Amino acid sequence: MFDFGIITNWIHTQFTSVMSEPLAIFLECVIIGVCLLLLYVVVAIIMIYMERKVCAAFQCRLGPDRVGPWGSVQVICDVFKMLTKEIITIRHSDKFLYNLAPYIVIIASVTAFACIPISRGLEILDFNVGVLFFMAASSIGIVGILLAGWSSNSKFSLIGAMRSGAQMISYELSVGLSILTIVVLTDTMQFSEIVMRQADGWFIFKGHIPAVIAFIIYLIAGNAEVNRGPFDLPEAESELTAGYHTEYSGMHFGLFYVAEFVNLFVISSIAATIFLGGWMPLHLPGLDGFNAVMDAIPGFIWFFAKVFFIIWLLMWIKWTFPRLRIDQILTLEWKYLVPIGLLNLLLMVIVVVFKLHF
Amino acid sequence: MGNNIDIKEKLAAFEPSAEWSDAGDGMFRIPAASFRKTAEYLRYNEGFDFLRSLTGMDWGEDGLGCVYHLENTSTGENIVLSTADKDRENPALPSVYDLWKGANFNEREAYDFFGIKFIGHPDLRRLFLRDDWKGYPMRKDYDMSSNPLNMENEVSDDDAPSYEMTDDGSYILKRHPLFEEEEYVINIGPQHPATHGVLRFKVSLEGETIKKIDAHCGYIHRGIEKLCETSTYPQTLGFTDRLDYLGAMQNRHALCMCIEKALGIEVSERIQYIRTIMDELQRIDSHLLFISCLCQDMGALTVFFFGFRDREKVLDILEQTTGGRLIQTYNTIGGVQADIHPDFVRKVKDFIGYMRSKMNEYDEIFTGNVIARQRLVGTGVLSREDAISFGTTGGTGRASGWACDVRKRHPYAMYGKVDFKEITFEEGDCFARYMVRVKEIEQSLNIIEQLIDNIPEGEYQMKVKPLIKLPVGSWYSAVEGSRGEFGVFIESRGDKFPYRVKFRSTGLPLVACVDTIAKDVKIADLIAIGGTLDYVIPDIDR
Numbered sequence: 001m002f003d004f005g006i007i008t009n010w011i012h013t014q015f016t017s018v019m020s021e022p023l024a025i026f027l028e029c030v031i032i033g034v035c036l037l038l039l040y041v042v043v044a045i046i047m048i049y050m051e052r053k054v055c056a057a058f059q060c061r062l063g064p065d066r067v068g069p070w071g072s073v074q075v076i077c078d079v080f081k082m083l084t085k086e087i088i089t090i091r092h093s094d095k096f097l098y099n100l101a102p103y104i105v106i107i108a109s110v111t112a113f114a115c116i117p118i119s120r121g122l123e124i125l126d127f128n129v130g131v132l133f134f135m136a137a138s139s140i141g142i143v144g145i146l147l148a149g150w151s152s153n154s155k156f157s158l159i160g161a162m163r164s165g166a167q168m169i170s171y172e173l174s175v176g177l178s179i180l181t182i183v184v185l186t187d188t189m190q191f192s193e194i195v196m197r198q199a200d201g202w203f204i205f206k207g208h209i210p211a212v213i214a215f216i217i218y219l220i221a222g223n224a225e226v227n228r229g230p231f232d233l234p235e236a237e238s239e240l241t242a243g244y245h246t247e248y249s250g251m252h253f254g255l256f257y258v259a260e261f262v263n264l265f266v267i268s269s270i271a272a273t274i275f276l277g278g279w280m281p282l283h284l285p286g287l288d289g290f291n292a293v294m295d296a297i298p299g300f301i302w303f304f305a306k307v308f309f310i311i312w313l314l315m316w317i318k319w320t321f322p323r324l325r326i327d328q329i330l331t332l333e334w335k336y337l338v339p340i341g342l343l344n345l346l347l348m349v350i351v352v353v354f355k356l357h358f
Numbered sequence: 359m360g361n362n363i364d365i366k367e368k369l370a371a372f373e374p375s376a377e378w379s380d381a382g383d384g385m386f387r388i389p390a391a392s393f394r395k396t397a398e399y400l401r402y403n404e405g406f407d408f409l410r411s412l413t414g415m416d417w418g419e420d421g422l423g424c425v426y427h428l429e430n431t432s433t434g435e436n437i438v439l440s441t442a443d444k445d446r447e448n449p450a451l452p453s454v455y456d457l458w459k460g461a462n463f464n465e466r467e468a469y470d471f472f473g474i475k476f477i478g479h480p481d482l483r484r485l486f487l488r489d490d491w492k493g494y495p496m497r498k499d500y501d502m503s504s505n506p507l508n509m510e511n512e513v514s515d516d517d518a519p520s521y522e523m524t525d526d527g528s529y530i531l532k533r534h535p536l537f538e539e540e541e542y543v544i545n546i547g548p549q550h551p552a553t554h555g556v557l558r559f560k561v562s563l564e565g566e567t568i569k570k571i572d573a574h575c576g577y578i579h580r581g582i583e584k585l586c587e588t589s590t591y592p593q594t595l596g597f598t599d600r601l602d603y604l605g606a607m608q609n610r611h612a613l614c615m616c617i618e619k620a621l622g623i624e625v626s627e628r629i630q631y632i633r634t635i636m637d638e639l640q641r642i643d644s645h646l647l648f649i650s651c652l653c654q655d656m657g658a659l660t661v662f663f664f665g666f667r668d669r670e671k672v673l674d675i676l677e678q679t680t681g682g683r684l685i686q687t688y689n690t691i692g693g694v695q696a697d698i699h700p701d702f703v704r705k706v707k708d709f710i711g712y713m714r715s716k717m718n719e720y721d722e723i724f725t726g727n728v729i730a731r732q733r734l735v736g737t738g739v740l741s742r743e744d745a746i747s748f749g750t751t752g753g754t755g756r757a758s759g760w761a762c763d764v765r766k767r768h769p770y771a772m773y774g775k776v777d778f779k780e781i782t783f784e785e786g787d788c789f790a791r792y793m794v795r796v797k798e799i800e801q802s803l804n805i806i807e808q809l810i811d812n813i814p815e816g817e818y819q820m821k822v823k824p825l826i827k828l829p830v831g832s833w834y835s836a837v838e839g840s841r842g843e844f845g846v847f848i849e850s851r852g853d854k855f856p857y858r859v860k861f862r863s864t865g866l867p868l869v870a871c872v873d874t875i876a877k878d879v880k881i882a883d884l885i886a887i888g889g890t891l892d893y894v895i896p897d898i899d900r
Contacts, residue, residue, distance in 0.1 A: 323657030
């Protein structure tokens, strides 16, 4: 398995050979930041293109196919269109908060995005309470959405924001509980460690029944966490026109839009990391020849393959189910998912204490 | 309306001042003073529980008044009443909103266009026109120049006026506020993705729960009934396609039938067959769009595209014969515009097979879906009594257990001779309204299948005089439109122009009942209710 740490260390040595250590670290941080943002944009573009093509396939359509081969340049054109559109300011809105809201959402999204280990040695934010940090960072997004709904001075936006507040805070619990189930299994909160411990089998196999239950709860709650159908109530276009971002235009709207897609990516990649081994290839204990073949495939390919498989699953769900109602969504969370999640956590503790896992 | 002999005698005995006039379908003229008493008698003693149509009239010298088409839903008896007030300055009639809930919006319409004050009506605001409109446009003496183009925004009234009569014969105007100061009122519409057109609901919310709904209509009112009064009979045909654009065939069928009835024209069997098949194709088209839009409103976008995929096939068939996809302009007085296309029969037969095979796709993805059921079952229940009282015909009425299909009640064209089931459900909730439409697509396919192989030879257009003049009298005929009873009422004074044309809107009762069935539901339920009621705005705003 190739370790990207060799490259990063080499760059670090090159930098320190020509300049002082603090300056080198500062420069490295800038470079990493730029790379992160570039990757963020590329992921967003791929996701939007994928969404269009996948939903077209489910709906007996072709999707975009005019601009570029198979319409692949369409999304880039749309990004440019979005960039050139006017940002309309609204009278009677709270100007400062109104302009701030999309950036809070995008900052939360980028920070959460930085937590993901893409391949061995390609971890940006990786420390011993990584899981906790990820949960904290991704929760900040709610503040942005609430601010957007509140500051727009629009009744539709406000209802959308209230819905998303109720929904996202609720579902954060289930996301946390299912991640905690895996933390119990691994006894670490560091993402890179979580991946390393799956070298002899992914946690969904090692943790068997409680892990599968946690995985399903995580998929449902994660889907709700990023406001996607059938949980897209905060922006239910047939009820609230566009929910909390009704009054936003131009790139401000674009930021919400991009953040939503990348959040889906983040949620899926956390699912891939903690349940399906992240960049860890599929290893079967005892079959060394097979494991060697699997190791030949680079880690980031494993990672992206798993992530996009989960994204595809979530898109399938989105384009099949009708939307839930607000009371049903909260019933599902508080009466079903949270109790099941708590019991499942207990089950996992029993499994770990009595060493019933593989 | 053949079977009203008994009731005619009964009514004549009850109210000696009622005057029977034979012209056209025939109707009772009842003096305004004893009208309320007669209406109560018919409603409570004789069981006339369904107000089919309420038409405001300007009879010139004879005053301003209304024509009421009543039906007894248990016996199928029909009766037509009219009443008028000679006072043109300040006409007033007793309101019957408490006898038939459907009268509420219809009386507001009559007030809006004729200025008739309905005494006792709780909310006598204008229904279609702006609150600051001058004059009453459907009156014959209305000055067309009295309302120049107004560039100001409309300030809508926040209170509802009502008129009460005092003992000395004068009226007092009372005003009731619609919403309290501290209520959280949002506008759903006029521009909103889920109102299916330009309809505006003012909704008072408590959290997500709806406390009260106030419907505002008229954003696309085109004055078609007024236009008809200055058009010759063949010219009036063009307007009907633009009412309920998902029932273009049926609407025009109703108008042609009404004119043919007045002229005494019998159309050939071939025409009857073609009209029936076209009506049913149109119904399938409309019901497919219903399913699509409901699913889209509920966030299931994939079903939306399924519906449009299949609807495209119907439109292709219609287009080949009529040349139109939305606006069909196919029926004419005494026939149809053009003979069916040589490929028509084959294509329709192919479509029947295709559509039957596709129906289970809808069931798999939507009907059986657990979320869809959670959202629809038990939501927005309309009781059978309310359905009849509001006059919500069509799929909505049948979902509440009211067998209101005009094709069965008053068979026309080939419907008396084909075998089909009238789909009714007892629940009256959103899911029943959805299921009625799904099952009706199958029934429509059955009807078409029985007719398509046996279209007889013959003329597709009967000989009609180039200048059409209807004799003196008034006629009403109705068809089962895609979303209920679509009726046409024509009063003629023997000219080549109609004196008054009234289209019974299929959608107006559906909007009228929203406030009743959407109380204390969530916003999302209102969208589901609106979707399943299946109103089309141009049909409400005629």
